[in-house]
Amino acid sequence: MHTTEMRMLRWAGEVTLADKVKNKYISGSFKMSPIEEKLSEACLRRYGRVKRRPENNMTRQVLSLDTGTKKRGSSFLTWMSVINKDLKEAQLDALTI
Numbered sequence: 001m002h003t004t005e006m007r008m009l010r011w012a013g014e015v016t017l018a019d020k021v022k023n024k025y026i027s028g029s030f031k032m033s034p035i036e037e038k039l040s041e042a043c044l045r046r047y048g049r050v051k052r053r054p055e056n057n058m059t060r061q062v063l064s065l066d067t068g069t070k071k072r073g074s075s076f077l078t079w080m081s082v083i084n085k086d087l088k089e090a091q092l093d094a095l096t097i
Contacts, residue, residue, distance in 0.1 A: 005035050040086040047083050048097040 006023050009030055015021050027034075053060045063080070070076040087094065 002034070002036075040089070043083060044086055044090065044092075044097065051094070051097060 006026065009026050009032070010016065013026060013029065015026060050059050050063065067076075067078050087097075
C-alpha cells in the first residue's frame with residue numbers, strides 16, 4: 001500500500017523517480033499521514049458506532065456470532081481480530097470507544 005501511496009504523491013507533486021527525491025520529503029511536503037493509519041482510524045470509528053447501538057440491534061448481535069472454520073489455504077483474519085490489533089496499537093481498550 002505504501003508504494004501506491006508514494007506513486008500517487010509523486011504524481012500529484014509532479015516528481016519523478018529520476019529526480020531522486022526521498023519519500024520522507026515528498027510525504028512531509030504534503031503533510032499527510034500514512035494510509036494505514038487512516039484505515040485503522042476509520043475501522044475503529046465504525047466499531048465505536050456499532051458498539052453504541054442498542055443491544056438488540058442486528059449489527060450489534062453479529063459481533064458475538066461464531067466465525068466458524070477457515071477454508072484451507074486462507075488466512076483466518078476476521079474483522080474483530082483486526083479491530084483488536086488496531087486497539088492494541090492505539091493503546092485503547094474496548095470500553096473507551
